Amino acid sequence: MANVEFDQVWKRFATQTEAAVRGLSLTIPDRELLVLLGPSGCGKTTALRMLAGLEEPDGGDIRIGGKSVVGLEPKDRDVALVFQSYALYPHLSARDNIGYPLKVRNLSKAEQQAKVERVAEMLAIGHLLPRRPGQLSGGEQQRVALARAIVREPRVFLMDEPLSNLDAKLRVHTRTELKTLQRELGTTMVFVTHDQAEAMSLAHRIAVLNKGELQQIGTPDEVYDHPANVFVAEFIGSPPMNLLEATRDGDSVVAAGGWRMPSPNGAHAGAGSTSDGELTVGLRPEGIEIVTDGQPAEVVAVEPFGSEVIVDVRIGEQALKIRAEPDVRPAPGSTVALRADPDAVRLFDRSSGAALS
Amino acid sequence: MAVATRGRLGRNRLYLAGLSPAAFLLALFFVGPALWAVGSSFTNRALVGLDAANPRFVGLDNYTRLFSDPDFGRVILNSVIFVIGSAIIGQFVLGLLLALLLDYAQRRGFLASNLVYGAVLLAWVNPTIIAGFLWVAMFDFYNGSLNTGLGVVGAPPINWLGQGPMLAVIIANTWRGTAFTMLIFLGALRTIPSDIYEAARVDGASAFRRFWDHTLPILRPIAALTLLSVTMATFGTFILIQTLTNGGPAFQTEVIALYAFHEAFQNHAVGYGSTISVVMLALNLAFAVVFLRWSRARA
């Protein structure tokens, strides 16, 4: 059980011109489940591998429990890693797979047996132990990989997109299990994924990365409600936040089609804003209402999802998605009136993309 | 034609017909010679002289003569030594080592490994007669590259073909054939995803441990089959040894293929030569049956 710190970590691979990880700094307190989220190539897996000891940083420090682990072999860091491909030893049975880290540590056969049985019971895979990976389904392999990591009782769990090879239903189910498991075990966990829904559902905090740089770190609510920049705003949330070009006009903000909305408090002189008046306005789909009297927009399509309806509209060239009650069914081609919820308006500097608080 | 070709039986008839040119060639030039050899081994057929015109049936005389001839014992011994030296110690071990080296180097991103790979293959792919020529020059006592190299470091020249002929042919044949085992082992090694080694590393396994626990178990199943394959391939070596030593000096490198050839074409005893050929074919058949049975059990 330990906390993890990244301190200005840099990594560039010899074969690439751009650095994979740039100046990454973040702290993960003990017992937290942190999700590293970002598109592929953003550096999240590289950061995880550096934490595991499979890669070494070119600059900066990585600490576990306060002590630097840079230069230490993976086995000396007391971390466990679950690979995206599970990396199960194909020639060994599930039992031997799980027991392998214990075997390497020269535990007695009896002890190995006991620990393996215990973990197998925890994950309900006791009946799978004698089988080989080739005889297991994807979900079963994933549990064996998990068991192999758990049996070591490491200080930190590292997971590299462990759910992405599962089919959708299993993925959602396993997600919940993982969350519960982490809470029960109480071990610090660093979880890498590109799936924002997964991140939102699992994380205590999410660290969003793009092109090697940390974009924002915060709880799911923080990241959802107050994205630090346009990238985070678009990446998190499904459907993504609607982004409109706008200009400032006194107390208000005027967006496409002459849509006027109140700017959030204190957005007049946003810190660090290149205030030439050019902005981007962000509105989540649920932050727009369809009313009787408001900004006109043309309905393009209506997507019913049972518990809600997503209405695709257009203001001029600008496309928007709106979340509405299930009974709201405007006809495609008709015009509706929109109103922006003042609490949902988010402003971003148009050139830098940074949020204006 | 339409009626005859409809239905399974009709189609099969056509397919069997399609096989017939191949079957004809194979019968004539595989089965035919085998039968001819067997038949001839029971005669005293010769290339010249009385027995050429009127070969006599001599029953098992050739066989009894062969198995009681100490020369043949020597030939068998030579063949065994050659196979152990070139196939087992040479090609098998060297092929395995090269495969391990190349797999490691490729995973670590060493580009020069492609050169190594190409060099080993080149030695294998060129016609055997050329290989023979190249090594005749290499082993040349006065000017050969090997002795010149020894001279450079101040060592005395070795009379390879004169005093160490078995070693010389073993070296030449190993040079020639190693690519075969290397390719098989490399193929097996490449099926191991790098993730496995990384997982083992995270689990705490040292480099040696990773090799022992994960690399070797992958190689074990195919090792026996590969060994048998390369043994069979080396068993019939002829041209390479003939160009280097022609079985000499003084019978030291006379392997079974050469023995048959010399008996038939130098001593003109075709019947006797056939006997030796039959023994070769029988031995090879035994190996082949074992090989095929093992490989089917695996697949």
Added chain:
Amino acid sequence: MTAVTAAAGGTAVDQLARSATTEPPPRPKAKAGPLEWIVVHVVFLVVIAFFLVPFLWLLSAAFDAKASAYIQIPVEPTIMNFVKIFTEHDFARVLANSIFVAVATMILVVFTVSLAGYSLSRLDLRRKDWITYAVLLLQTMPISATMVPIYGLARQLGLRNSYLGLILIHAAIELPFLIWLMKGFFDSIPRHLEEAAWLDGRSKFRALIEIVLPLARPGLGIAAGLAFLSAWAEVLMVIILIDQDNLKTVPLAFYEAMRTQGGYTEVQYGVIAAMAVIYLLPVMVVFFMARRLMIRGLMSSTRGL
């Protein structure tokens, strides 16, 4: 799959193949430390030296008027060796003979093997396995063991000193493996393609030619290449069957040049090396163009040479 490569796919390896789930994107490799770099490259150098030195010698000797058995920078660089082999040693004829025999064998083999491979693939007999088994068995036969009986048989059939005999025999030698290879290719072409053609009224033969063969082109290419190279390198049968000067092929010329032990003057090495270089050209060309295919082909052969 060939007998050997089928063997290489043993139980453990099959499981490996099955258990490998979607591969994550290939990761950039970590740099190797300096010590590791040096050690690996030293080993590489030793290995490359062992395998390439004979070829380096060949090149140096071919272009040297005063060639010797050891590698040297050509004492008297020249291309006269290449000229001499044509003017003084009648290499042109020998080369032409080799080309003719190899091409003819290749044509015969491709025709026979595509027909046989297709037929074997589509054959629907209970005992079909036996045929495949028999073909595999034949493939393992060492040709050197058949030298004596083929000599006898050829003499009785009057096929000695005739290209007909040589081509037929050499084609036969190449058949087992290549039939196996083509069968594999045809197995991978679904039957319903030709069945559709039959329903359209095509005869089986035309369907084969028009529909199936074009799809099997890569396989045919491999078979043709291997057939050519195998015939090009053929020496055992040539020794047995040919002794007329005007019919000799290149391997036989080499063979005879080396049988006369001794008498190696410096001129000889250079000239023979030049012949070897020219003789090797087609092999090199095919090797560089079709490495993977060649390897797959040669891998299955367990015969000695």
